[in-house]
Amino acid sequence: MKKEIAPETMVVDIKHLDRKGSGRAVAWRENEHGNEKKLRLTIPQTIPGEKVQVTVDRPDRKRRRAAAEEIMEASPERTEPPCPHFEKCGGCVWQHWTYSGQLRHKTEHVKKAIEWEGFNPELVHETVGMEEPWHYRNKMEFTFSPEGDMGLHEQGNFRKIIPLETCLIAGKEMVEAAMEVADWVKDHQLSGYDKDKHEGLLRHLMVRQSFATGEIMLALFATEEPEGQLKAAAEDLVSRISVKCPDVKSLLWLENTDWADRAQSEKDHLLAGRDFIYDEMAGYRFRLWFDTFFQTNPAQAEKLVELALEKGQPKETEKMIDLFCGVGTFSLPFASRVKELAGIEIVESSIESAKRNAEDNGLFNTRFLAKDARKGIDQMLEEFGIPELLLLDPPRSGAGGKVMRRIGRAKPERIVYVSCNPDSFATDLKELEPFGYTLKEVQPVDLFPHTYHVELVAVIERENG
Ligand SMILES: C[S@@+](CC[C@H](N)C(=O)[O-])C[C@H]1O[C@@H](n2cnc3c(N)ncnc32)[C@H](O)[C@@H]1O
Numbered sequence: 001m002k003k004e005i006a007p008e009t010m011v012v013d014i015k016h017l018d019r020k021g022s023g024r025a026v027a028w029r030e031n032e033h034g035n036e037k038k039l040r041l042t043i044p045q046t047i048p049g050e051k052v053q054v055t056v057d058r059p060d061r062k063r064r065r066a067a068a069e070e071i072m073e074a075s076p077e078r079t080e081p082p083c084p085h086f087e088k089c090g091g092c093v094w095q096h097w098t099y100s101g102q103l104r105h106k107t108e109h110v111k112k113a114i115e116w117e118g119f120n121p122e123l124v125h126e127t128v129g130m131e132e133p134w135h136y137r138n139k140m141e142f143t144f145s146p147e148g149d150m151g152l153h154e155q156g157n158f159r160k161i162i163p164l165e166t167c168l169i170a171g172k173e174m175v176e177a178a179m180e181v182a183d184w185v186k187d188h189q190l191s192g193y194d195k196d197k198h199e200g201l202l203r204h205l206m207v208r209q210s211f212a213t214g215e216i217m218l219a220l221f222a223t224e225e226p227e228g229q230l231k232a233a234a235e236d237l238v239s240r241i242s243v244k245c246p247d248v249k250s251l252l253w254l255e256n257t258d259w260a261d262r263a264q265s266e267k268d269h270l271l272a273g274r275d276f277i278y279d280e281m282a283g284y285r286f287r288l289w290f291d292t293f294f295q296t297n298p299a300q301a302e303k304l305v306e307l308a309l310e311k312g313q314p315k316e317t318e319k320m321i322d323l324f325c326g327v328g329t330f331s332l333p334f335a336s337r338v339k340e341l342a343g344i345e346i347v348e349s350s351i352e353s354a355k356r357n358a359e360d361n362g363l364f365n366t367r368f369l370a371k372d373a374r375k376g377i378d379q380m381l382e383e384f385g386i387p388e389l390l391l392l393d394p395p396r397s398g399a400g401g402k403v404m405r406r407i408g409r410a411k412p413e414r415i416v417y418v419s420c421n422p423d424s425f426a427t428d429l430k431e432l433e434p435f436g437y438t439l440k441e442v443q444p445v446d447l448f449p450h451t452y453h454v455e456l457v458a459v460i461e462r463e464n465g
Pocket of ligand 1: 293294295324325326327328329330344345346347350371372373374393394395396420
């Protein structure tokens with residue numbers, strides 16, 4: 001019979017963080033043959049430099065995850081997490097860390113990422129943080145448990161839901177509106193969806209709010225249509241929301257019977273209002289549907305747009321391309337400063353929205369192409385010509401070698417790279433080097449306080465004509 005390995009309690013030093021912001025430590029332990037073996041530990045909610053006590057189950061394995069039972073030596077940057085859900089909730093990972101400590105670490109992360117690819121870390125400025133880093137998110141997605149509780153997932157456990165009581169990063173009115181829906185679910189004894197059995201009614205509640213216009217959207221994802229017995233419940237939701245949350249300008253019931261656990265819709269039912277809300281950023285108006293990508297921290301995103309304008313120096317004689325343009329967050333402010341602008345984006349509804357947003361804002365010097373950037377970039381360069389200025393804001397995975405080399409061959413004078421992942425940014429940057437481009441500066445911006453994410457704006461210029 002195999003020998004059972006007992007859990008072991010040990011004190012370890014947190015050396016650095018993993019990519020998701022958890023502490024990393026190494027312990028050497030003797031195995032049954034008397035040999036020292038390395039055990040790599042991942043310990044959430046710790047800070048480099050701390051000494052912590054953990055109890056590790058199956059310590060004979062090479063890697064284990066463990067919770068800190070006691071902080072034996074605390075970092076001077078440790079602070080009391082203000083949210084009662086913090087220990088368990090997967091929404092924030094760094095509330096135990098002072099905000100200045102988080103910002104310092106984010107700057108270090110960006111420096112290390114570019115240095116790893118051979119670029120000068122001194123080109124990286126200090127991260128631009130928020131004055132008040134709470135209630136900054138304009139979009140949240142809550143999940144229902146099979147019992148009908150609504151909230152965020154427990155950290156590292158996609159099966160467990162922490163019922164929503166408060167959320168310190170979401171907009172306050174969004175939380176109030178979400179709590180109304182949670183109460184309505186309980187009053188009507190509606191079931192939540194069980195992803196293992198693929199049964200139950202309610203899957204997710206997406207709430208989005210414009211901090212500029214005040215408008216709120218509530219989108220309920222359910223496995224059935226709001227008909228038959230559900231019709232009266234849906235009508236009750238409409239009347240409750242209209243009384244308690246007058247800022248809700250869009251109330252949607254979205255059918256999703258798919259096995260995949262994503263907030264997607266097969267059939268949309270508009271319960272009340274419009275199927276979109278209006279938002280504003282940097283003085284421009286945007287229509288947002290439930291599936292439209294829009295920056296989730298509008299205050300900091302506005303700083304990002306201002307930085308991109310300041311660093312990109314658009315001129316009215318110039319042409320410009322906006323790659324990965326979404327609904328036109330950067331396209332619109334740039335379009336009003338250049339002669340012509342072309343945008344590419346893979347999501348068709350975002351491109352439709354970008355076109356309409358340009359029109360709504362009186363901009364008629366734009367064109368938008370709904371295509372994978374890897375395929376669309378050639379077509380765009382052929383039809384539009386070579387721009388003096390190119391801005392790209394790819395997803396976390398980066399733009400990739402093919403797109404970067406195509407940009408390099410096209411030889412735009414200036415490139416503004418907006419990135420939400422310093423590592424893929426650095427890899428992409430490397431691809432431009434053979435084409436004579438030089439990195440001028442990198443400005444990190446904190447769009448996601450209390451999480452490990454960091455955004456940046458970089459300026460890259462062509463040196464040799
Ligand atoms: C970080 S977002 C930036 C969007 C926009 N610049 C903004 O600030 O709202 C990245 C965008 O790239 C789009 N995208 C992802 N993969 C793509 C691809 N292969 N080709 C073109 N667009 C893509 C996404 O749909 C998303 O809108």
